[in-house]
Amino acid sequence: MKIHVEQSTNFDDIEIIIKCSAIDNNIEKIISLLNTPLLDINGKKSGEIYKLNICNILYFETVGNKTFAYYKDDVFEIDLKIYELSNRLHNTSFLRISKSMILNMDYLESIKVISHNRMQATLSNNEKVIINRRYIKNIRDRLNI
DSSP states (O other), X not given: OXXXXXXXXXXXXXXXXXXXXXXXXXXXXXXXXXXXXXXXXXXXXXXXXXXXXXXXXXXXXXXXTEEEEEXXXXXXXXXXXXXXXXXXXXXXSEEEEETTEEEEGGGEEEEEEEETTEEEEEETTSOEEXXXXXXXXXXXXXXXX
């Protein structure tokens, strides 16, 4: 892969051109990353507020009336509701997998069927999460299976 950057004060906006022989999973991932909005999500932990990088978030989960962002080895409370996150993260690597969870598909290692109406996803940190029946089609569509 070659990357060429051309800088000039004559340009009003950023233009990205991808030249390839075929659009494969890698190209789709690059396009997804380029389309990922630069979101400012603030997280709270131990009375302090942190600016969270959404690319490092494995998943979001609502427990009770609180929403949490899960990093590989840390958890932050956030002020957004799960439906607000779902709307903001549309067309990104994040995908709704249950009523209370949004998964960052970049951290998905494997999935397996555990019953007729549920699947289990294993993440890159070996954590396992459940994909509910209602959202299995979303996963299958995203993974082209």
